[in-house]
Amino acid sequence: MDEFKFIDSIKQSYYRQSSVIKGIGDDCAVIREGYHDIITAVDTMVDEVHFSRETMSTYDIGYRVLAANISDIAAMGAWPTSYMISIVIPDEYTDEELQSIYQGMDDLARGYDMDLIGGDTVTGKQLVISVTIHGIVPKGKARYRSAMEAGDILFVTGTLGDSSAGLDLLLGRIEASDGVDYLTARHRQPTPRVHFSHQLTHLDRLALNDVSDGISSEAHELAQASNKTVYIDDEQVPINPYLKQFCLEKQTYYKYSGGEDFELIGSVAPQHMRELKNIANQQGLLLTIIGEIKDQPNTNGNVFLRKSGIITPLEKRGYTHKNEG
Numbered sequence: 001m002d003e004f005k006f007i008d009s010i011k012q013s014y015y016r017q018s019s020v021i022k023g024i025g026d027d028c029a030v031i032r033e034g035y036h037d038i039i040t041a042v043d044t045m046v047d048e049v050h051f052s053r054e055t056m057s058t059y060d061i062g063y064r065v066l067a068a069n070i071s072d073i074a075a076m077g078a079w080p081t082s083y084m085i086s087i088v089i090p091d092e093y094t095d096e097e098l099q100s101i102y103q104g105m106d107d108l109a110r111g112y113d114m115d116l117i118g119g120d121t122v123t124g125k126q127l128v129i130s131v132t133i134h135g136i137v138p139k140g141k142a143r144y145r146s147a148m149e150a151g152d153i154l155f156v157t158g159t160l161g162d163s164s165a166g167l168d169l170l171l172g173r174i175e176a177s178d179g180v181d182y183l184t185a186r187h188r189q190p191t192p193r194v195h196f197s198h199q200l201t202h203l204d205r206l207a208l209n210d211v212s213d214g215i216s217s218e219a220h221e222l223a224q225a226s227n228k229t230v231y232i233d234d235e236q237v238p239i240n241p242y243l244k245q246f247c248l249e250k251q252t253y254y255k256y257s258g259g260e261d262f263e264l265i266g267s268v269a270p271q272h273m274r275e276l277k278n279i280a281n282q283q284g285l286l287l288t289i290i291g292e293i294k295d296q297p298n299t300n301g302n303v304f305l306r307k308s309g310i311i312t313p314l315e316k317r318g319y320t321h322k323n324e325g
């Protein structure tokens with residue numbers, strides 16, 4: 001079964017606690033606590049699946065696993081406050097290596113004033129790190145994948161595909177004459193877009209998702225959660241100039257299916273777009289309009305690509321975990 005079918009199969013049909021504002025189905029769960037909503041999520045990284053000793057130092061493993069979790073908090077428009085670590089440690093890891101995993105996390109956490117507040121330690125065959133993260137947002141201001149409306153503008157932060165191109169460089173699957181350091185750094189130490197979404201708290205409505213599996217997957221998650229049709233203009237999807245040295249087939253794969261850029265994709269009403277641009281500009285962050293949202297009952301839940309006047313369905317071809325059962 002693939003991960004998405006599995007998650008559907010175990011999802012409760014309703015929540016027993018009235019404080020659960022959002023359970024399974026978004027980047028984080030949301031729990032109401034007085035005037036604030038508490039945001040929480042857990043994400044796990046496994047040796048040979050999310051990193052390998054070839055692609056990452058122990059410092060980067062720590063940095064990246066926390067960055068991926070902070071990114072889910074950013075995708076809710078929240079501010080990250082604390083985290084807990086569950087770690088499976090294989091015999092061959094030295095004390096110095098373990099310290100350096102935690103140093104990578106702490107260096108990132110310090111920038112947001114986050115605290116490590118607990119965790120669990122066990123030994124096992126493979127390094128596995130699981131982060132439970134908490135964040136906070138004013139009551140009712142969590143940003144959902146389901147908030148898209150017809151007429152909204154689709155946008156994305158940063159450039160797409162850098163991380164997966166960086167991974168292919170690290171694994172020796174491709175060669176580059178330029179940009180190796182930049183692309184590999186984007187893979188090893190991604191920047192979650194917390195400041196951007198946090199500055200948008202005053203907006204009444206905003207739909208957000210973060211890019212972990214590739215936008216072909218995340219755009220579908222938005223379209224399905226909102227029951228709308230998403231149109232993406234292929235020529236507008238931003239890629240770093242360094243990606244243009246690779247063949248077109250690879251460029252297309254990286255930008256739509258590569259994943260792990262931890263950028264934000266979302267939509268707002270057209271009248272708010274200028275404000276979003278101004279905020280992004282002030283932060284030195286690239287923000288690009290890549291499409292629009294329509295309400296078309298026959299195609300809602302789907303994503304289409306517009307290219308040279310031709311419209312084709314965009315398949316959901318992001319990274320999907322599967323097992324044989």
Ligand SMILES: Nc1ncnc2c1ncn2[C@@H]1O[C@H](COP(=O)(O)OP(=O)(O)O)[C@@H](O)[C@H]1O
Nearest residue numbers: 007010023024025026027028029042043072212
């Ligand atoms: N094994 C699981 N048990 C319960 N909920 C899960 C499980 N795996 C994922 N989820 C939930 O399913 C949703 C989608 O998860 P995921 O695709 O990992 O989100 P993201 O890409 O933002 O990390 C989330 O709400 C997450 O909390």
Ligand SMILES: Cc1ncc(C[n+]2csc(CCOP(=O)(O)OP(=O)(O)O)c2C)c(N)n1
Nearest residue numbers: 048049050051052055212213258259260319
């Ligand atoms: C060694 C190695 N091989 C492959 C990848 C690529 N990869 C692994 S998991 C993944 C998708 C994101 O991870 P996931 O567990 O799905 O995170 P989530 O969607 O829950 O945030 C990608 C693109 C990698 N990062 N490292």
Ligand SMILES: [Mg+2]
Nearest residue numbers: 027072210212
């Ligand atoms: Mg996410």
Ligand SMILES: [Mg+2]
Nearest residue numbers: 042043044212
């Ligand atoms: Mg996840």
Ligand SMILES: [Mg+2]
Nearest residue numbers: 212213319320
């Ligand atoms: Mg995923």
